[in-house]
Amino acid sequence: MYCKNCGKEIDDKAVMCPHCGTVLDESFMKRNAPSASNSGLVTAARVFIILSFIAYALAFFVLLGATIGSSVFLGNESYEDTSVFITVLTYFIIITIVGIIGIVFGAKALKKINAGVKPSTAVSVCVLLFTNAIAGILLLCTKETDYSKV
Secondary structure (H helix, E strand, O other): OEOOOOOOEOOOOOOEOOOOOOEOOHHHHHHOOOOOOOOHHHHHHHHHHHHHHHHHHHHHHHHHHHHHHHHHHHHHOOHHHHHHHHHHHHHHHHHHHHHHHHHHHHHHHHHHHHOOOOOOHHHHHHHHHHHOHHHHHHHHHOOHHHOOOO
């Protein structure tokens, strides 16, 4: 057989001309093209973000219970009971604020990942700071080619 581009003789089973590089069998190239899927880093980042959501929910309910439990002892009017309540309440407020911020940025990152688009550096850094450090690092290490539309 002869190449349709350069006219040189080539093997009958060739899918590409060894002389000029012209693709001779488009269907073969499409069948053997790598499948489009997210890289392992993107999948791992997604898993860590979801695990962070679960961890925030658990921390919220544990601290909510501890806040309610410590408020029961406030009737004694002792300094220790008041300081325990204030400490637990402070932790509860902090975890609630950080959790809300983490969930917002984690959800933004997941939305971008599900759309097959790399989250912006700002979103990735916020995921690193508020949602999950490992997920944020993974998102910062990925490239545009690691994302694909599902």
